[in-house]
Each structure stands twice: as C-alpha cells, then as structure tokens.
Amino acid sequence: MLQRVTDEFATELLSAETAPSPEGGAATLDAFLDGIGPRAFRFAELGLRHREDALDAVQDAMLKMLGYRDRPAPEWTPLFWSILRSRVIDVQRRRTFRLRWLRPQMAHEDEDAIDWTEIAPSLHPGSDPARSHENREAYARIAAALAALPARQREAFTLRVLEQLDVATTARVMGCSEGSVKTHLFRARETLQAQLEEFR
C-alpha cells in the first residue's frame, strides 16, 4: 500500500515543476546521493530519533532512487524527499507495532541522542571548542522541539524551511494540498518560536 502511494507520488512529481536545489545540479545519481546524504540523514534522524533506523531509511531511499536514474536530474530532489518521507513513515509504523505488541516497556529506551562530533582543533585551527559546544546545545534544542511536533508539522517545516523546497513541491512530497502545507507550517512556526525564543 505504502509502496503504491510512493509510486503515485513519484509519478506526480515527475510531471511537476521542481524547485532548484543544491543537489539539483549533480551530473550523476552518485554525486546527487553523495550530496544529499547528510541532509537526508538529519531528516530521518529527526523523524525516527534513532541513528541506525535513520541510516537504514536513507539507504532504502537511495536504493529506490535507482529506479529513477534515467529521469532528468532536476526531478531527483523532490523524488528523493518523497521516497524518504514514505520510508520514515513506514519505519515509524513498523516500530510502533513492534514496540506496542512485543516490547511495550522499551518504547522509548532505544532512542538515541543526536549525532554530533566536535571538530578537532588540529584539523580546524580557527574552531572554538566552546562555540562548538554551544552550537551542539542549540541544535539539540531545535531537534527536540522538532521531534515533539506532530509529524505533518515537522515535515512541512523541515522540507519548506530547512530544505527550502517551494510550497507546491512540498505539497506534492507530503501528498497534501498547498493550503495544508501552509497551515502545518504556520502551526509549526508558532510552536517552535514559543519554545526557541533565542532564535527569534
């Protein structure tokens, strides 16, 4: 079912105009996936809050992108986000079923902290460890606030603001109307701005 829905979204996306993106100019699918990999991981990490599950979801999305290798490169970005979003939802549903029926007491035990590594001063002489720590804390607050949002609001904010997709493309990726995207985005901003006042 989810597979069929994904394919339908993919077909719609192929006929739609796509927004320009940093990865859109990649000449090969390999280069495209190489460029979008870290962003995809952060997206999956926010949705799943588990490092290995996020990596699995990204790998599955990359594998599925092979079927669209022959499509024009500008179409890859919305296609990839649509596939990855569906994959994240699939993992969330499977995990919910597994934890509810088999291990209810472990529902939140295997959630990881965000992946973050300090940049070694020897590699980057200009880097400030204290500043780096502040950045980590700030991103942890953003990630926690995003993770607490309803899934649709989180997706709308992530795709529209962080990935800078336009409203029409975001709507097609999320499988809803443009009005719904605006509503979800408005509510997400409202909640996030209340929780993250230091960024206002």
Next chain:
Amino acid sequence: MSTDDRFDEAVRAQHARSLEHLSPRVRAQLQQRRRTALAGQARAASRGWRFALPLAAAAAVGAIVVGVQLRNPDSTTAPQVAATMPAPSVSARLAHVAAPANVDENTDYASLDESPDLYVWLASDGATLAME
C-alpha cells in the same frame, strides 16, 4: 526582514552547522550505504528481526519436545526401574510416604484394610446409628 524570516534563517543556519558536525562514523556509513544502494543491493535484515528465525526455530523444537513428552509420559527414566522391579502395592507406598516414626506399620495400616467395624457400619441401619 520579518520575525518569521529571521527565525527561519537562524534555524536554517544551525541546521547547516549540524551537517558539518556529523560524526565520522555516520559519514562513513552514509558512504558505504550509498555504494551498496548504487550496486543495487538491499540492506541486511533490520536489527529487530535479525534473530527472529533462530528464535522461532528454537521455540518450534521446544514445542515438539514438550509435545512428544506429553503424548508418552512413561518414556522418561521410569521404564528402566519398572523393568527390573515390580511396582509396590498401595499400602506399601502409603507406609513409605506417610508413616510417622512412632507408628507400628504392620498393625495400624493393615487395620485400615481389614477393619470389621467398617463393614458393620455399612450394613447397619442409618436411623438406629443416629439414635445411638
């Protein structure tokens, strides 16, 4: 610049920094998984279900063993004893299991089997006994 735009820009900048601080392990995993995906190979079974097949096989073997034992309860170590020794009588078992130290086994337990009072009581009129 509106409040929303400032907020979006600040969060976007922090997100961009987070991409620079991905751990080497995750970066290596992403590279490896990208190569695997481009080679057309699906990933290995997820961690949660990796041990499902061995566990199911072990459970099935356990269920078969229990089932076989329930169908044939005498097939334990007991048959070897039974083949060499006759089964003790009921009175002998009672004597072994429940006899206190100060009881004479030969008289007291034997009287349970042969007491004439029991047969007298069985043959008597119930009303008469009640009157007495």
